[in-house]
Amino acid sequence: MRVCNLSSGSDGNLTYIESKNAKVILDAGLSAKEIEFRLSLLKVSPKDLDAILITHEHIDHIKGVDVIATRYNIPVYVHNKGYNALYNKLKRAEQIKFVRFDDMDFSINDLKISNFAVPHDSVYCCGYTFKENEKKLSILTDLGHTTSEVLSKIKGSTLVYLEANHDEDMLKANPNYSFVLKQRILGKNGHLSNISAAQVIKYLAENGTKQVMLSHLSRENNTPSVAYKTICDYLKEYGII
Numbered sequence: 001m002r003v004c005n006l007s008s009g010s011d012g013n014l015t016y017i018e019s020k021n022a023k024v025i026l027d028a029g030l031s032a033k034e035i036e037f038r039l040s041l042l043k044v045s046p047k048d049l050d051a052i053l054i055t056h057e058h059i060d061h062i063k064g065v066d067v068i069a070t071r072y073n074i075p076v077y078v079h080n081k082g083y084n085a086l087y088n089k090l091k092r093a094e095q096i097k098f099v100r101f102d103d104m105d106f107s108i109n110d111l112k113i114s115n116f117a118v119p120h121d122s123v124y125c126c127g128y129t130f131k132e133n134e135k136k137l138s139i140l141t142d143l144g145h146t147t148s149e150v151l152s153k154i155k156g157s158t159l160v161y162l163e164a165n166h167d168e169d170m171l172k173a174n175p176n177y178s179f180v181l182k183q184r185i186l187g188k189n190g191h192l193s194n195i196s197a198a199q200v201i202k203y204l205a206e207n208g209t210k211q212v213m214l215s216h217l218s219r220e221n222n223t224p225s226v227a228y229k230t231i232c233d234y235l236k237e238y239g240i241i
């Protein structure tokens, strides 16, 4: 399996995933032009994509769906519970071929896909796992907190893309964010903080995961070095390097 995150965070999300016989993107939250360009860096043409999988209907995850799906005739995969919200946000929905799924696992060629609900303030938000042979990839962003169901789904992953959205102190001290917005982000259906991500990584590490990529970092309320240090310091207390 090949995976490459091409954009992450509230400016737009795009992840490319490839197995031997399947090429998909997870979310399409950039302009079509930018998606074409970033895929070209991997020598991938959008016309080779088998699917666009959607986590949820927020604009940073769907901005390019209208154009990229219709221009290249790529089917858009969405959970039944998120379908209407997505459909209503897209301008070219009538021209798009949707594939709706429920909680059951499904496959795109040889790529085995599981999905699970994550707590976030969208109509419906999915996390995903992708399996090819013995390799398991989990992608988990845009969630206010983890549940036992979420943890059991991502357990045993080879690699996890995990949200580390904000440093709680930086967010609380940010003068540009209203009280209401801070409460939204910090709430149970908002975004995962660095320290919450650290707790998830501890669980993953104790269950065999060796690689985690921090994702969906806030531009204003986090930095890569703050996220990295907070998480490493937490893990070090438990002897996890």
Ligand SMILES: [Zn+2]
Residues within 6 Å of the ligand: 009, 010, 013, 058, 060, 061, 142, 216
């Ligand atoms: Zn997002």
Ligand SMILES: [Zn+2]
Residues within 6 Å of the ligand: 056, 058, 120, 122, 142
């Ligand atoms: Zn979101």
